[in-house]
Amino acid sequence: MEGNKTLASTTVSNRDLKPPNKPIYQMKRNIWKEMKKNYSSYLFLLPKLVLFSLFIAFPVVWALVLSFQEYRVNGSIFIGLDNYISVFKSEAFMIALKNTALFTAVTVPFNIISALVVASLIFPLGKISQNFFRSAFYLPTVTSMVIIAMVWRWMYNYDFGLFNHILGWFGIESINWLGQSSTALWALIIMQCLIPFGVGIIMYLASMGAISNTLYEAATIDGAGAIKKWFYITIPLLKPTTLYLVLLSTIGSFQVFTQIIMMTGGGPDNATETLVHLIYKTGFRDFEFGLAAAQSVVLFLIILVFSVIQFRMLRHDE
Amino acid sequence: MKWVKRSFLSILSVVLLAGLLVACTDDEGSSDDDGNWTGTITIWDGPRWPDEDDNKYHWLEAKAAEYEEENEGIEIEIVQVPWAEMGDKLGVSIAGQSWPDIAPVDISGSAVSIDHIEQGVIESVDDLFTDEELDDFYENSLEAYTFNDQLYGIPNSITVHSMLLNLDLFEEQGVEPPADGKWTWDEFLNTAQELTFDRDGDGETDVYGFSTYILEGYYEAWPFFYKDGGQPLSDDLSEFTFNSPEAVKAIQDLADLKHEHDAAPETLGGNDVGGTFQAWANEEQRTVAMQPWATWAIQSAQSEYPTNFMVAEYPIGERSEHVTIGGVGGWIMFSQDSDGKREAVGDFMKYLSTTEEQYTMATEYGIFPARKSSADMDPYAENEQMARAQEMTSDVVMLPRHPEWKKIDEIIQGKLQTVFNGEKTAQEAMDEAQELVNDLLE
Numbered sequence: 001m002e003g004n005k006t007l008a009s010t011t012v013s014n015r016d017l018k019p020p021n022k023p024i025y026q027m028k029r030n031i032w033k034e035m036k037k038n039y040s041s042y043l044f045l046l047p048k049l050v051l052f053s054l055f056i057a058f059p060v061v062w063a064l065v066l067s068f069q070e071y072r073v074n075g076s077i078f079i080g081l082d083n084y085i086s087v088f089k090s091e092a093f094m095i096a097l098k099n100t101a102l103f104t105a106v107t108v109p110f111n112i113i114s115a116l117v118v119a120s121l122i123f124p125l126g127k128i129s130q131n132f133f134r135s136a137f138y139l140p141t142v143t144s145m146v147i148i149a150m151v152w153r154w155m156y157n158y159d160f161g162l163f164n165h166i167l168g169w170f171g172i173e174s175i176n177w178l179g180q181s182s183t184a185l186w187a188l189i190i191m192q193c194l195i196p197f198g199v200g201i202i203m204y205l206a207s208m209g210a211i212s213n214t215l216y217e218a219a220t221i222d223g224a225g226a227i228k229k230w231f232y233i234t235i236p237l238l239k240p241t242t243l244y245l246v247l248l249s250t251i252g253s254f255q256v257f258t259q260i261i262m263m264t265g266g267g268p269d270n271a272t273e274t275l276v277h278l279i280y281k282t283g284f285r286d287f288e289f290g291l292a293a294a295q296s297v298v299l300f301l302i303i304l305v306f307s308v309i310q311f312r313m314l315r316h317d318e
Numbered sequence: 319m320k321w322v323k324r325s326f327l328s329i330l331s332v333v334l335l336a337g338l339l340v341a342c343t344d345d346e347g348s349s350d351d352d353g354n355w356t357g358t359i360t361i362w363d364g365p366r367w368p369d370e371d372d373n374k375y376h377w378l379e380a381k382a383a384e385y386e387e388e389n390e391g392i393e394i395e396i397v398q399v400p401w402a403e404m405g406d407k408l409g410v411s412i413a414g415q416s417w418p419d420i421a422p423v424d425i426s427g428s429a430v431s432i433d434h435i436e437q438g439v440i441e442s443v444d445d446l447f448t449d450e451e452l453d454d455f456y457e458n459s460l461e462a463y464t465f466n467d468q469l470y471g472i473p474n475s476i477t478v479h480s481m482l483l484n485l486d487l488f489e490e491q492g493v494e495p496p497a498d499g500k501w502t503w504d505e506f507l508n509t510a511q512e513l514t515f516d517r518d519g520d521g522e523t524d525v526y527g528f529s530t531y532i533l534e535g536y537y538e539a540w541p542f543f544y545k546d547g548g549q550p551l552s553d554d555l556s557e558f559t560f561n562s563p564e565a566v567k568a569i570q571d572l573a574d575l576k577h578e579h580d581a582a583p584e585t586l587g588g589n590d591v592g593g594t595f596q597a598w599a600n601e602e603q604r605t606v607a608m609q610p611w612a613t614w615a616i617q618s619a620q621s622e623y624p625t626n627f628m629v630a631e632y633p634i635g636e637r638s639e640h641v642t643i644g645g646v647g648g649w650i651m652f653s654q655d656s657d658g659k660r661e662a663v664g665d666f667m668k669y670l671s672t673t674e675e676q677y678t679m680a681t682e683y684g685i686f687p688a689r690k691s692s693a694d695m696d697p698y699a700e701n702e703q704m705a706r707a708q709e710m711t712s713d714v715v716m717l718p719r720h721p722e723w724k725k726i727d728e729i730i731q732g733k734l735q736t737v738f739n740g741e742k743t744a745q746e747a748m749d750e751a752q753e754l755v756n757d758l759l760e
Contacts, residue, residue, distance in 0.1 A: 073437045073438070073439050157590075157593070158583075158585050158588070159583070159585065159593075159597075174584065176584055178588075179587075179588045179735075179739050180739050180741070181736060181741055182741075265534065265589060267533075267731075267732055267735055268589070268739060269732035269733060286724060286725065287409055289413060
């Protein structure tokens with residue numbers, strides 16, 4: 001009891017770790033003081049900071065400003081929320097949002113689960129086999145999506161594509177995969193699902209290596225089988241990695257573009273239109289930069305909301 | 319350590335200052351005592367025909383050198399831009415207000431549009447020509463560059479779409495091609511059916527009579543939709559008219575080549591441009607006997623994919639006269655700040671657009687001249703197929719010049735795709751298109 005009391009009394013709560021409140025002017029002074037003291041470090045950071053400001057921060061802020069304007073070559077006009085109203089009234093935007101959401105809802109869980117399963121199957125293998133599979137599954141990640149899309153376009157070809165050839169073996173009629181509204185989006189989803197999620201596999205493998213073997217040994221002694229260990233040890237302990245991968249692939253899925261422009265152009269009849277492709281068309285085909293900026297801001301907010309929800313859900317019991 | 323900091327800051331300052339100076343430098347030039355403008359004219363152009371060193375910009379380089387020699391103090395800067403990137407780069411340059419002085423532009427379907435004329439991005443070139451000089455241009459080519467009775471570009475070439483017929487397949491099936499390349503819809507339909515056949519007797523069709531594709535910005539199939547008198551928008555551009563009975567019938571007729579008559583492959587109305595052409599032109603395929611194409615395909619079938627073919631007109635329907643869709647290429651001048659430079663730029667554009675230059679372009683580059691005098695020089699005297707296509711330039715109708723045309727086109731082509739893939743009838747699809755297009759026309 002005595003020991004516990006001592007332990008409790010010496011435990012430091014998070015609240016105690018907070019820095020004492022200081023007036024803002026004093027904090028500012030400290031920042032300047034800190035910068036002055038370590039100016040050489042900041043000088044090294046400067047080039048990257050300048051590039052970041054020029055090519056990331058400034059365009060982001062400018063896009064936000066632009067979203068409240070009607071862009072015209074000879075001077076933009078401030079139009080308040082009109083662009084945002086147009087975005088939400090636009091049927092094309094709603095179709096693109098629906099398509100993108102469906103694409104994300106199917107491909108993200110599939111990619112995460114498949115990466116986890118593949119990594120779990122590779123992990124127990126010997127070093128040489130593990131390296132081989134690691135490289136094999138990572139290969140598509142370093143291959144240009146343009147090339148992958150071209151190959152898949154060929155595989156979906158109606159006359160001499162691989163898929164219709166296989167269907168032919170079973171006496172099934174050829175399908176116009178990319179030419180029918182009912183199949184085009186699913187064809188793209190299948191493609192995305194079948195491209196191995198290399199980053200996920202590599203990250204899961206790295207994280208699995210960090211799980212202590214003693215946990216598995218203890219579970220074995222308690223009589224747990226391989227599947228139980230996978231469900232009750234591996235998956236829970238990989239949660240931070242899963243969180244990161246879910247966020248990463250959700251953002252990537254919401255920004256799907258290359259496959260669309262290379263394989264369907266958003267057609268037929270908008271069946272494969274996605275948000276980023278729509279933004280590209282609005283900006284660089286119609287040159288309505290204000291509207292495109294508003295669409296981008298809305299996409300940013302959608303991704304932000306999804307990310308926060310996912311973050312909170314997956315981080316809940318950490 | 320101090321000197322490192324000082325040196326770093328000095329170099330940074332110099333670089334920033336230099337950047338600022340470069341950014342602020344204008345190339346508006348200046349005028350000498352006689353009032354002659356001197357300075358640099360920037361012109362963008364795409365690759366044209368090669369010389370012995372495979373330089374595809376030699377024609378413009380030679381013209382620029384000649385012009386510089388004749389006009390002391392004027393320098394021509396040529397910026398080489400691949401044709402595939404021309405639209406995007408022009409669009410971005412306009413958005414960034416860093417446009418060239420001159421660029422080759424098909425105003426009916428490119429990054430530069432009527433909207434840009436309204437915004438003052440493009441200069442009028444109305445005062446470059448006398449009425450007599452303008453009479454030398456084909457009327458439809460001038461119309462393409464005319465807005466509010468002002469000319470906004472010098473037409474350089476006319477492109478047409480025509481039907482290309484693989485004569486080997488006609489011969490194989492013992493089918494007679496249309497006399498003079500003229501035919502009615504019924505004759506065309508019969509021919510397409512006769513040219514659809516199973517070569518090896520395995521029960522599957524090996525060759526189809528006809529095919530084409532439907533894609534935003536491409537109009538190979540569209541002259542068929544005009545055959546009974548239909549057109550996408552009313553003459554005053556206030557109404558969508560592709561759901562009129564005559565347009566709907568024409569659209570359904572073409573789609574039914576696949577759906578009803580089995581004279582076209584499943585890919586009819588798809589979006590694969592390259593695949594469609596290969597099916598007609600590639601010796602290893604040749605699975606389609608007739609396809610409509612723009613002029614470039616004629617040259618391709620004469621050189622890259624040698625094919626025994628003839629050029630025919632689109633079939634005639636209720637309209638009773640041949641109509642094809644075309645485009646007009648030409649030089650446009652972007653907004654200028656100084657009158658002196660505007661005059662010099664206009665003069666150089668004119669220099670590139672003479673009868674002789676358009677004739678050279680026709681013989682060497684394979685375009686149809688926009689000047690009657692160049693066409694009269696008979697550039698295709700020894701090229702039967704090109705000569706036949708050139709005859710069609712007078713049948714060319716231009717696409718509606720609505721500022722929202724790209725969006726309208728996207729809607730129409732999207733709905734057309736659903737007709738050709740069998741998801742909707744022409745009437746249903748065009749009625750849906752009407753609702754969406756009318757919003758843009760309001």
